[in-house]
Amino acid sequence: MIAVYLILLIPLVGMVALAWRGGDVSAERINIRCNGLALAASVWLAADVLWNGPRLSAGQLLYIDSYNVYLIVLTAFVGLTTSIFSGPYMSHEREIGRLTPRRLKLYHTMYQGFMLAMYLVLTTNNMGVMWVAMEGATLATVLLVSLYRTPESVEAAWKYFILCGVGIAQALFGTVLLYFAAEQHLGVGGDALLWTVLHEHSAQLEPAILGLAFVFLLVGYGTKIGLVPLHNWLPDAHSEGPTPMSAILSGLLLNDALYAVVRCKILVDGSLGNHLAGHLMMGFGLLSFLVASLFLHRQTDIKRLFSYSSIEHMGLMTYAFGVGSPWATFAALFHMTTHSLTKSAIFVTVGHAAQLAGTQRMDRIRGLILTQPTIGWGLLVGTVAIAGFPPFGVFASEFLVLVATMHDYPWLTPLLLLGVGLAFAGLFRHIQPMVYGDVPEGQKPIAANLWPVMLHLALVLWLGLSIPAFLGNWFSQATQLISGALPQ
């Protein structure tokens, strides 16, 4: 269990170090090293859980099982690759005068602060601490959205803060109700908010209160997932903030908010014994999926385009968790991984493309493949992967969702297919001219580090061809935890 303490300690130390040295040239290296160490610790933790099963820390404050362990490794991995990309990207922003050393210091400090909040959401066993960490993630990123201080970015940050702040307050109300229900059965004391304790006693908890609590929890954490109609902050925050932040918001924050909702769903299902939570999630998820794929067509800003694609995919995952059969749950867990890897790779490429063209407006980004083939191909392959083409992992997970839907809710299959088709068209009508179009005059290649993108896409390709045994094992165990049965 030392590893899990290390995972929480490293970003904390990193925060302090970067608050002190964050504006220096060496800050990027400190940031990368902290993330590298955290990844090493998370691999150590994963090996520990792989051999010894679920672990509960002393004092029951932290709990690691097969459901959160792979998310911890994923978080650390995306955190590391994004910080490697962030180095040259932020230096470029500083050279063109968009950033001062002071703002760079804020950026680096809050990068580690955000990572700390993410690790805490994933590792904690206490539903209250989970809420605190989720709110902490908002607080850490909100000043990063307005890092460039343009009127648009200040507006985006304000919207993000107010919407997510109010939204997540609903989740706290849900947590209070959860505690209220648990306390009647378990008595007053600190144990009644521990997930492991609640899970053990979920059948005895009062269904009426838990049903009410879940509505608040879903609306609260759902704001963070970006579920329609609570999604308004998401495209703005993604498009106006620095690109590395868009990558970690899309790849990590959305996933972790969904993780929190599913943890709550397990408790509520245990208490209610019916499908209320699942139906709510299916409704919200499907609505987000369809609305976002329509909105893809109307975008003019490249980062807004891909943030709508994130809403679309988060909607699909929420829907799949809502369906709740073992295969659907397995697919949703798998999709969380593939989407996170692909989307963060895309945002990294998009960041380079925007720097190359000097704008985020899609009608002015042209001829990427001719100017700098690595960026052009990176964007094209990334988009192919996220649109769900074989042989990439997103295809495999989306296909599983479709199969599971056909089995349980066949009448919903056309809607899913429609959404996938719309999203494909929405992405490619914008991407095609950007990648292949004529090169604008004076467009020159820039210094770009694309190996994080290659690595992510290679992993997604690998996952599309075969799931490694240990990962499949974790997915199966998590599926059993969430849906109550093994996929077969």
Place this chain on the structure above:
Amino acid sequence: MSITDLDLYSQAILLLAGLIALTSFLMLGQSRLVRLVFIFAVQGALLAGATAMAAGVLDYPHLYISAGLSLLLKGIIIPLLLHRLIHRMGLHREMDTIDHPARLMMGGTALVVFSYYVSLPIVQHSTLVTLNAIAVSLAVVLLGMLLMISRRQAVAHVVGFMSIENGLFFAAVVSTYGMPMVVELGVAFDVLVAAVVFGVFFFQIRASIDSLNVDRLSKLSEAEQ
């Protein structure tokens, strides 16, 4: 069961719940920012009073810490911070216009009724006091949102936001005798950081649109421009 059959503690909690709901309505109708912040401070103090009383009567000493935190943060530090900001920004004479005050109040009343309706499933499993407390705290949360929707001043939005937190704290104190200490400290820390971040934002917003009227933050939209 009629209200006079309750013990004194329950009656006092009901009274405080009523007063807290009243302060929410007062905030809803108050167009001067300085007074708005003052009423918010009163609400914070009432919340701290309720917590301290629960701590004393029910003998949960850890609630004293929570009461102290509420009084310090919601009753003193955040209102003072907002007050100073209002003066520094020169907003203390400004009136925020409220469109349709009568409809707004009616809407607020409807929200209270709605909160009671939503809380009804709980009544079978607890006392009259808990039902009232949960309904009132939900009402305070919703009224805080209504306040944010109906105003244009960023300061009023912050007050609404913080008053939502007040409602949540009240629910936690009265229905569950406070959350575990670690959660309570975490939430207090988040609220404090949020207050500081809001302060930073006031300056950023003013630097970008030259006022704190958030209606003018309207550059980002899906419509073509």
